[in-house]
Amino acid sequence: MAKVTFPVQLSPGGTRLLRKLHHNLPDMEKHTADSSCLYVGSRYGENVLALAKLFPGTILGVDEDSEALLYARMALGSADYGKRVAFKFMTPVTLGFPDASLDVVFVDGLFTSYPKQKMLSELRRVLKPGGALALTTSMWLATPVPTYVKDVWGSIEFQVPSRDELPPMIMEAGFNIHELFDASNELVSFYKQFSGDAHSIVAGGFEGMKHMKSLVKHYKHEIDVYLKLGGDKFMGYGAVLAVKKVEGGKGQVEGGKAM
Secondary structure (H helix, E strand, C coil), rough: CCCCCCCCCCCCCCCHHHHHHHHHCEEEEECCCCEEEEEEEECCCHHHHHCCCCCCCEEEEEEEEEHHHHHHHHHCCCCCCCCEEEEEECEECCCCCCCCCCCEEEEEHHHHHHHHHHHHHHHHHEEEEEEEEEEEEEEEECCCCCCHHHHHHHCCCCCCCCCCHHHHHHCCCEEEEEEEEEECCCCCCHHHHHCCCHHHHHHHCCCCCHHHHHHHHHHHHHHHHHCCHHHHEEEEEEEEEEEEEECCCCCCCCCCCCC
């Protein structure tokens, strides 16, 4: 039996949601071999390698987990993308790119882990005028949120936004919102994949990557709160497709689906 490179999806929706976001990118058809894409939160490379089949230009996946980057580079080594795809250690609030140099930026589930306005400002800085932002994030579906739920996904320093807070936050940072998705249904399958014998999943698919067991243990409490203790009534997952405004000032909603 062939070895499975990615036996589990490491972000809600995985490559399925990624394909949906790519398909709905504004001006997607204009992307060429000269286009550039940054994938923030590349983890083990699953989504970046899937995106490389769809996006014709260069893609750089960045993360702050050096072991995950090592695995991503190993996975890349078995693919045939030449120098078009690469992985690099980088923080999303200090991106090592010139101003207005990128056509597309994906942000995979990291929005609640850093100062939000600082991250949005940095993303806007590196995008070209009219460049596209595809951002996925946790969000509260209803408030007030019980403490036992809030303590699992939120923190005093970096708080989870509500579904209603997310769009104006993106617009205030200088983006026009192209489309909004409520992808909360993806959380069920995401957590259920870990709810069986998680250690055997890790042992069978990530030989030599023992730190993955710590990741699964981290998810265990989230799984219990979401699937068994009613957390699904409050915790959701959203996706935003936005465009950097050509002129300065506040953003606006251009149209598309509302969450």
